[in-house]
Every structure is written in C-alpha cells, then in structure tokens.
Amino acid sequence: MANAFDGGIVGRGEAVLSLRNVSKNFGAVQALTDIELDVYKGEVVALVGDNGAGKSTLVKILAGVHQPSSGTMTFDGVPVVLDGPSAALKLGIATVFQDLALCENLDVVANIYLGQELSPMALDEVSMEIRAWTLLRELSARIPSVREPIASLSGGQRQTVAIARSLLLDPKVILLDEPTAALGVAQTAEVLNLIERVRDRGLGVVMISHNMEDVRAVADRVVVLRLGKNNGVFTPDTSNQELVSAITGASDNSVSRRASRRAGTEHSAGEAHP
Numbered sequence: 001m002a003n004a005f006d007g008g009i010v011g012r013g014e015a016v017l018s019l020r021n022v023s024k025n026f027g028a029v030q031a032l033t034d035i036e037l038d039v040y041k042g043e044v045v046a047l048v049g050d051n052g053a054g055k056s057t058l059v060k061i062l063a064g065v066h067q068p069s070s071g072t073m074t075f076d077g078v079p080v081v082l083d084g085p086s087a088a089l090k091l092g093i094a095t096v097f098q099d100l101a102l103c104e105n106l107d108v109v110a111n112i113y114l115g116q117e118l119s120p121m122a123l124d125e126v127s128m129e130i131r132a133w134t135l136l137r138e139l140s141a142r143i144p145s146v147r148e149p150i151a152s153l154s155g156g157q158r159q160t161v162a163i164a165r166s167l168l169l170d171p172k173v174i175l176l177d178e179p180t181a182a183l184g185v186a187q188t189a190e191v192l193n194l195i196e197r198v199r200d201r202g203l204g205v206v207m208i209s210h211n212m213e214d215v216r217a218v219a220d221r222v223v224v225l226r227l228g229k230n231n232g233v234f235t236p237d238t239s240n241q242e243l244v245s246a247i248t249g250a251s252d253n254s255v256s257r258r259a260s261r262r263a264g265t266e267h268s269a270g271e272a273h274p
C-alpha cells in the first residue's frame with residue numbers, strides 16, 4: 001500500500017539519519033534534486049530506481065564519498081557534514097560497496113580486521129579470532145572456519161564477511177549496495193536473513209536493490225528515486241504494478257498490461273461461471 005512520502009512511519013520518534021533537500025550535481029549533470037530521506041533504528045529501507053536514478057550517488061553522499069551540492073544531513077538529530085568516508089565511519093555509518101573489497105588470499109579473520117586503522121583496538125591474533133567468530137555466530141553466519149581464505153568462500157559467504165567487517169566498529173547505520181547481486185537463490189536467502197539479523201541488532205539498514213522480490217522479503221519501507229528525485233515511499237506489500245509505475249514513471253508498462261489482462265480474463269471467466 002502506498003502513501004505519500006512518509007511510508008507509514010509517523011510517530012516513530014526521531015530518525016537516526018535524515019536528508020533534507022539534498023541535491024548533487026556533477027558539473028552540468030544534475031544527479032539528485034531535493035532528496036528527502038529518513039532512516040530509523042531497526043528498519044530496512046530499500047532504495048530502488050531505474051538505472052541512473054541516483055541511488056549510488058545518494059548512498060555515496062551518506063557514506064561521505066560525495067559531498068552534496070546543497071541540502072542538509074542530520075545524524076541522531078545533529079546536523080553533520082561528512083568530508084570523507086572516514087568521517088562517516090567515525091559517526092557510525094558503515095558501507096558495504098558492491099565490490100566488497102575483500103582480499104582473496106587472506107582468511108576471514110584478517111579480512112574482518114582489514115583496514116581497521118580507525119579502531120583503538122590493538123588485538124592479538126587470538127582475540128581477533130574470538131571476536132570475529134563471536135560476531136559471525138551472533139549473525140548466525142554460515143562460515144565453515146574463520147581461518148578459511150576468502151578465495152574458497154561462496155558469494156553469499158563473502159557478502160557475509162563484508163557485512164560482519166562493517167559491524168566491527170558498532171555502526172548505527174549500514175549501507176548495502178546491491179547485496180544480493182549475482183547470488184543464487186540459497187545464497188540470496190542467506191544474505192537476506194543476515195540483513196534481518198542486522199536490523200534486529202537495532203541498526204538502520206539502507207539497501208540498494210534492483211530485485212523487487214528481495215525488497216519485498218526484507219524491506220520495511222521502499223524509497224523510490226526517479227530521475228534524481230523522490231518518487232514516493234511505499235510499504236513492501238505495494239503491488240508490483242504500483243512500484244514499477246513509480247520507478248519508471250509510466251502507468252502503461254508490461255507489468256500493468258499483464259495485470260489488466262489477468263483482471264480481464266478473471267472478469268470474463270467470472271461472467272462465464274457465475
């Protein structure tokens with residue numbers, strides 16, 4: 001069911017992360033215009049839209065990779081300016097980009113601790129292994145051994161390691177760029193379960209996805225971008241037809257035509273057999 005721009009979140013307290021009137025241009029290219037976004041604790045927000053709609057640009061702004069050309073961002077109610085990815089991380093916004101940035105030849109523990117120069121923890125190997133193992137167990141991750149090199153893991157397991165790594169600094173918000181892209185059915189289910197457990201830890205999750213089935217399975221709200229602008233916030237039970245219309249801007253598309261054909265068939269079938 002669709003509703004305006006709040007997606008049914010009225011009365012949920014203060015958002016952990018908010019954007020107001022955020023615009024971004026790259027020279028003459030207007031990638032985002034007046035974007036509004038709220039992310040609450042313990043919810044999964046799916047960010048959907050056609051190619052070039054501005055999803056990656058928006059996530060990169062939240063991750064501190066790009067700076068908005070105008071508009072404001074607040075974190076825990078406080079206006080913030082992210083001048084780089086490490087500023088976002090320090091604040092409590094972790095990102096898992098599509099490339100995952102894992103080292104094939106290193107094991108799970110080493111990858112989870114990779115690039116933790118921000119961390120004040122100077123842990124020995126044993127403590128690192130225990131912490132990595134505890135984290136993965138809390139996430140019910142199916143990793144055979146934390147001493148397994150990344151090269152021998154499946155796509156879903158790699159995504160799991162990348163997500164576990166992003167949780168190491170106890171972020172409040174995690175950004176996932178197409179976390180199920182290129183995964184098979186079982187691995188996708190595994191990663192979606194993991195996302196639910198991250199949400200259950202009280203984090204706000206923002207997930208870019210092109211896959212409406214995944215979005216329906218895990219999202220609490222679906223934020224649609226179209227041509228760099230907000231085009232509605234929907235609940236995950238919204239019909240495919242309505243979502244596709246919001247994404248493409250066209251009410252006449254193959255999904256709506258199929259739906260109306262089906263309705264027509266049912267109607268005439270109903271008439272034939274009252």
Ligand SMILES: Nc1ncnc2c1ncn2[C@@H]1O[C@H](COP(=O)(O)OP(=O)(O)OP(=O)(O)O)[C@@H](O)[C@H]1O
Pocket residue numbers: 026029030031049050051052053054055056057058
């Ligand atoms: N670094 C950049 N320089 C110039 N233009 C850019 C840059 N990054 C993005 N754009 C433009 O901004 C617009 C939004 O792109 P963006 O990658 O955010 O869309 P998207 O929704 O993530 O698309 P996709 O689903 O294809 O990844 C596009 O017109 C794109 O060409």
